[in-house]
Amino acid sequence: MNLKKYKHAITAVCVLGSLAVAGIAGKDFYDFRHYEEVIIPGEGVTSTFQLSDYNENLKGTFGDTTVYVMEGEKEGGSFLVLGGTHPNEPSGHMAAITMIESGKVEAGTVYVIPRTDNSAFTHNDAQEASPHFFHIETESGTREFVFGSRASNPIDQWPDPDVYTHQSGQTLSGSEMRNINRTYPGVKDGTLTEQISYAITNMITTLDIDMEMDLHEASPEYPTVNATVAHERAMDMASMGILELQMAGVDMSLEPSPVTLRGLTHRELGDHTNTLALLMETGNPSQGRLHGATSEELIIDGKDKFYEKAAELGYLYIPYDENGASLDMRIGRHLQGCVEYMKAFSDMYGAEKGEIIMTGIPSYEDLTSGGKTIGDYLN
């Protein structure tokens, strides 16, 4: 059959097909980028401001984000919680949201940023086939939350260099330039990611925030997991917190912040501000390399037969069996950790700086054996 005489017709069909595919895919990408995640602040939130107040270059960009302020009736120390540094690590994001929606500060001031790298919430990691959203049942109905990417959206910051040279001179692979936890202390007029980290550093300095916690997750096969990483100035306080966590049934190791690994919160915020810099990691099966399909069920239940097998073979750094590692359990670890470090801060520095006390958020026990789910604490 001679198709040459249909050449123009075939071209037209191909062009229409391309436009249709581009239209469908483009709408999906566009909608996800502009999706507005709903966070319903509880009565514990006393005010909010925008991160761009601490770097005007962020105004009107996808890097700007809301900071929730929870001020206690009693004066005391101050604490910054960073959730959503990496939006593909949902327990940090959800722990921060739970604080905003159900927490109440009795003493001191707690600042919560649930979407630290807001740009990274506007896309997924390429070639991971990750869902855009996961859903949680609450009293007010089904709530939808974003499962984003580890790094800022390339639309906001492109192209990546072959090699990313941190301001300290450290070199990393080019894509790490969009990983906010490699760009601290940040650059005021640098890349978008550097501008965000600069704003956070500047905010901590300006508000003289006493303690900072960056909430993360890691692959179960990664050694630094179920761990707290502490800057050397925060080590004593973190040691006290670890003991309390062990008493509460949360197995947690304590790692010193490596002096030569630059750009991370626990290193740079500790070096460039007066804050006591901490970072916590839980084990997230949807993030590692050994799991099956990246589904919403995997994100929430954390059950995966391949990880079960890997655990049997001794390849994992977290306890793992057929019960998986649920999102509720991982959020419980983060929240219990924050509470214990607030207590440790109050014990060590309470006389000098005042206590930090937050109530109303679930404990690790509540979210594991207590019969509660995270949905019970969301509005």
Added chain:
Amino acid sequence: MVMTLIYRAIALLMFVFVAYDMYKEDAPSLKVNACMVLVPLLLRILMIK
């Protein structure tokens, strides 16, 4: 910012070349092939993905 504009200009140039090649190509399979390449280029030029 300037780098991004240069990058988009390169993507546009690639888009034009591939579109021209698709138009000139006789084999339907190669036309479809070119169309598949055009989709990500178009989304990139428009800064949607």
